[in-house]
Amino acid sequence: MNSPERETMQVPGQPSVGVELFSQNGVVMRNQASRSNEDVCPGTLRIVQYSSGKCFEWHPAVSVSSEEGDWAVVSKNDSNSDDTISFDVTRIKEYRVHPKNKRKIVFTLRDPREIYGAVFQTDSVDSLVAYIRQFYRTRRSTRDHHTYKIIEERTERTIQKSFCDLEFDFTRGKSSNPADSVRRLIRDFRQKPIQTALESAAKIADLYRYENGALSSETPEILSHSEESVSIADEYQIVSPTIKLPPREILSRGNPLSYEQWLQFHDAQGRITNSELVKKIIYQGGISSKLRADVWKYLLGYLPWEATTAEQIEIRNSKEKEYNRMKLQWQMVTPAQEARFSDFRDRKSLIEKDVNRCDRSLDFYAGENNSNLKSLHNILMTYIMYNFDLGYVQGMSDLLAPILFIMNNEVDAFWCFSAFMDKVASNFDVDQAGSKRQLLHLHELLSVMDPKFAEYLKNLEPGYLFCFRWLLVIFKREFSYDDTMTIWEAFWTGIPGPNFHLFVGLAILDTEKSAIMDSHSNFAETLKHINELAMKIDVNSTLSKADAIYRQLLAAEVSLPDPIRTILGLEPLQKEPNPLSDSESDAEDAPNSSPGHCNNGLSQSFNDDQFDIDTAIMLNYM
Amino acid sequence: MASRRKLLLKIIILGDSGVGKTALMNQYVNKKFSNQYKATIGADFLTKEVMVDNRIVTLQIWDTAGQERFQSLGVAFYRGADGCILVFDTTSMNSFASLDAWRDEFLIQSSPKNTENFPFVVLGNKIDLENRAVSTKRAQKWCQTKNNIPYFETSAKEAVNVEQAFETIAKSAIALEKEEIYNDFPGDIILDRDNKPNNGAACNC
Ligand SMILES: Nc1nc2c(ncn2[C@@H]2O[C@H](COP(=O)(O)OP(=O)(O)OP(=O)(O)O)[C@@H](O)[C@H]2O)c(=O)[nH]1
Ligand SMILES: [Mg+2]
Numbered sequence: 001m002n003s004p005e006r007e008t009m010q011v012p013g014q015p016s017v018g019v020e021l022f023s024q025n026g027v028v029m030r031n032q033a034s035r036s037n038e039d040v041c042p043g044t045l046r047i048v049q050y051s052s053g054k055c056f057e058w059h060p061a062v063s064v065s066s067e068e069g070d071w072a073v074v075s076k077n078d079s080n081s082d083d084t085i086s087f088d089v090t091r092i093k094e095y096r097v098h099p100k101n102k103r104k105i106v107f108t109l110r111d112p113r114e115i116y117g118a119v120f121q122t123d124s125v126d127s128l129v130a131y132i133r134q135f136y137r138t139r140r141s142t143r144d145h146h147t148y149k150i151i152e153e154r155t156e157r158t159i160q161k162s163f164c165d166l167e168f169d170f171t172r173g174k175s176s177n178p179a180d181s182v183r184r185l186i187r188d189f190r191q192k193p194i195q196t197a198l199e200s201a202a203k204i205a206d207l208y209r210y211e212n213g214a215l216s217s218e219t220p221e222i223l224s225h226s227e228e229s230v231s232i233a234d235e236y237q238i239v240s241p242t243i244k245l246p247p248r249e250i251l252s253r254g255n256p257l258s259y260e261q262w263l264q265f266h267d268a269q270g271r272i273t274n275s276e277l278v279k280k281i282i283y284q285g286g287i288s289s290k291l292r293a294d295v296w297k298y299l300l301g302y303l304p305w306e307a308t309t310a311e312q313i314e315i316r317n318s319k320e321k322e323y324n325r326m327k328l329q330w331q332m333v334t335p336a337q338e339a340r341f342s343d344f345r346d347r348k349s350l351i352e353k354d355v356n357r358c359d360r361s362l363d364f365y366a367g368e369n370n371s372n373l374k375s376l377h378n379i380l381m382t383y384i385m386y387n388f389d390l391g392y393v394q395g396m397s398d399l400l401a402p403i404l405f406i407m408n409n410e411v412d413a414f415w416c417f418s419a420f421m422d423k424v425a426s427n428f429d430v431d432q433a434g435s436k437r438q439l440l441h442l443h444e445l446l447s448v449m450d451p452k453f454a455e456y457l458k459n460l461e462p463g464y465l466f467c468f469r470w471l472l473v474i475f476k477r478e479f480s481y482d483d484t485m486t487i488w489e490a491f492w493t494g495i496p497g498p499n500f501h502l503f504v505g506l507a508i509l510d511t512e513k514s515a516i517m518d519s520h521s522n523f524a525e526t527l528k529h530i531n532e533l534a535m536k537i538d539v540n541s542t543l544s545k546a547d548a549i550y551r552q553l554l555a556a557e558v559s560l561p562d563p564i565r566t567i568l569g570l571e572p573l574q575k576e577p578n579p580l581s582d583s584e585s586d587a588e589d590a591p592n593s594s595p596g597h598c599n600n601g602l603s604q605s606f607n608d609d610q611f612d613i614d615t616a617i618m619l620n621y622m
Numbered sequence: 623m624a625s626r627r628k629l630l631l632k633i634i635i636l637g638d639s640g641v642g643k644t645a646l647m648n649q650y651v652n653k654k655f656s657n658q659y660k661a662t663i664g665a666d667f668l669t670k671e672v673m674v675d676n677r678i679v680t681l682q683i684w685d686t687a688g689q690e691r692f693q694s695l696g697v698a699f700y701r702g703a704d705g706c707i708l709v710f711d712t713t714s715m716n717s718f719a720s721l722d723a724w725r726d727e728f729l730i731q732s733s734p735k736n737t738e739n740f741p742f743v744v745l746g747n748k749i750d751l752e753n754r755a756v757s758t759k760r761a762q763k764w765c766q767t768k769n770n771i772p773y774f775e776t777s778a779k780e781a782v783n784v785e786q787a788f789e790t791i792a793k794s795a796i797a798l799e800k801e802e803i804y805n806d807f808p809g810d811i812i813l814d815r816d817n818k819p820n821n822g823a824a825c826n827c
Contacts, residue, residue: 042629100734121629191657349716350640360658393691431694432694435695465695472663472664509777524667524682531666551807
């Protein structure tokens with residue numbers, strides 16, 4: 001994994017010993033200028049700081065034995081192996097990132113006989129490039145936009161760079177006119193003085209730290225200290241330095257709503273008397289399994305809490321009629337009609353495929369000619385008549401299957417399912433906007449809770465996608481039926497706010513943090529780790545933690561920016577529209593110059609919930 | 623010596639929902655077929671170490687959801703693929719007709735260096751079933767028009783041709799990887815920019 005300055009080790013007084021500044025495994029590297037027919041193989045690329053300067057070193061992976069135990073302290077004179085590549089950074093004339101494949105980079109040295117091509121097998125070269133740009137001034141070649149010349153190592157002089165130079169990231173390489181940058185900076189100062197000041201101060205501080213040669217052992221944020229625009233993390237992010245959350249207070253779960261309790265909540269006419277208390281009990285402890293069929297109907301809004309027994313029967317009858325009518329509609333489609341109705345055919349065939357693959361290991365859905373499969377099919381077919389715009393999307397069968405299992409009746413299952421769908425319909429958007437937004441919200445929440453971890457996950461290309469399955473079917477694939485239902489029930493209560501499921505995700509991420517970060521997992525490893533958690537997560541501790549995190553954020557309410565407040569279900573603090581409209585800045589500048597008076601130092605990505613989804617960094621590849 | 627060297631190849635399996643992508647991957651890696659696979663949500667991968675041309679190669683095989691709705695997510699996984707397996711169901715004409723779209727989308731989104739030579743194989747799956755809808759000839763013809771993509775008729779259920787198909791993609795991916803390491807970079811860069819004439823139409827943009 002990319003980990004600049006991991007385990008930095010200083011061995012004083014030994015000139016031949018260096019400190020590893022950067023290391024990347026799985027790199028194939030060779031000198032392009034002197035081709036040999038030797039096999040290519042991956043190895044480790046490092047940047048090592050020696051007393052004489054920084055040095056690039058590449059060793060093939062097979063010679064591990066000779067390096068055992070001293071991977072962080074590399075001896076410079078140990079280049080006995082022919083396979084090893086080593087050159088001083090000062091000898092690099094320029095580098096070029098492959099325009100289409102961001103895993104490839106070429107270093108051209110001043111000596112034309114040395115042109116080193118490197119292919120990163122798993123990651124992009126962004127982290128390496130970011131590293132180089134932190135320590136060297138580079139300039140984009142005028143002949144080739146993908147080539148950057150190394151100008152000089154950043155020195156103390158850099159600090160004396162002008163005000164304009166410090167503002168480069170506001171221009172984002174779009175405008176090279178310093179006057180524009182200054183104007184923008186001044187406007188930013190006016191609009192969001194604290195954030196702007198913090199950003200500028202942080203930049204100066206960072207420059208100062210680097211230029212003093214003090215290689216701080218904490219991982220520096222990726223900076224954009226350069227004049228050129230490159231697609232890597234160009235955004236300067238100050239990650240919530242000022243939001244202080246109160247300690248997390250974990251409450252143990254309560255008991256599930258019992259039959260006796262449930263009876264007591266009924267009045268003589270069959271109304272539910274204190275629905276808020278019922279919800280609270282459910283949120284804290286779930287529902288005992290034999291009550292679920294009854295209580296879910298209220299929880300999902302199929303039956304109103306205040307309906308009398310007589311009214312319930314009436315509602316139930318009319319809902320049954322309505323269901324049967326819609327069911328008849330698709331059942332009446334003749335083969336000749338179907339032959340001319342490809343949309344209908346496609347949906348039907350998708351449903352058939354998914355019904356066949358739906359929880360077949362569960363007794364309720366096992367075996368051939370299982371009548372419950374028939375019911376699943378009928379409900380989903382009827383749902384496409386009910387919600388033709390949405391149609392059938394994979395994942396819906398996962399949401400329906402536990403409901404049918406509980407209701408054991410097509411009509412009730414249909415209406416409970418459609419009520420559930422109303423809550424999560426945006427997950428199934430044609431353009432996936434709903435899913436993308438939720439992944440972004442997850443990131444924003446994590447940025448408040450644990451900025452370092454959030455930053456880490458964001459930098460895994462393609463970001464938070466490994467949480468997609470969680471959110472699409474609200475954890476149905478991660479937990480047993482019973483546990484899934486407990487999570488759903490808590491989510492349906494709407495306590496403590498509308499997005500409790502995101503907090504279940506946060507709780508799991510929090511639990512898995514060290515497993516992911518300590519092993520420097522890349523995207524693939526993280527996805528594997530997350531996928532393999534399925535059926536191994538403890539539901540009660542996860543729900544307790546999710547609840548504790550939610551309350552932690554609510555307690556810090558006043559210091560939270562509006563987008564986070566909105567996710568939590570709180571009113572935004574600022575409502576007045578911004579005097580400077582977007583028309584003044586072009587689309588690329590929008591995140592920087594966007595309105596919200598973000599006076600808590602939060603990153604600009606929080607400024608606007610009407611974010612342009614596709615420009616959100618972590619979603620670049622969706 | 624050479625055999626000890628490891629290489630990681632990312633292979634991606636594409637095709638309509640229900641053609642058997644997950645079943646094929648599991649048959650190849652775990653030598654199992656189950657009737658209880660669920661529709662894939664998001665993505666997953668399995669790895670398998672194989673010996674190809676006297677070297678150990680780790681295949682990282684990615685399986686994504688086939689439904690059209692999820693394609694905008696699937697493409698996130700295409701990046702950096704070294705090979706692509708296109709699957710259709712021999713009992714479904716629609717799934718065969720989709721191959722063009724899958725291939726095009728893959729090439730656009732992953733934008734490999736060499737579109738012409740990018741390693742593909744095509745699998746016509748479920749040949750154990752009776753109700754065949756796509757003839758061998760027709761599938762072969764399509765493969766020929768796409769720069770002779772190797773074609774296999776497979777059954778994930780009965781383990782027919784699965785091994786062969788994956789071996790083929792691994793071999794062509796390795797061949798390309800090697801070629802790229804040797805040939806890719808020098809073509810991209812100009813050895814000595816300052817001395818070379820800039821081919822007439824110089825553009826200093
Ligand atoms: N008879 C037969 N059935 C198969 C074969 N391969 C897969 N199937 C069945 O076809 C259905 C779909 O297989 P999957 O592997 O889940 O399909 P997929 O392509 O992964 O589908 P998505 O995940 O939705 O994209 C399952 O019910 C499998 O049991 C095969 O070779 N023969
Ligand atoms: Mg699948």
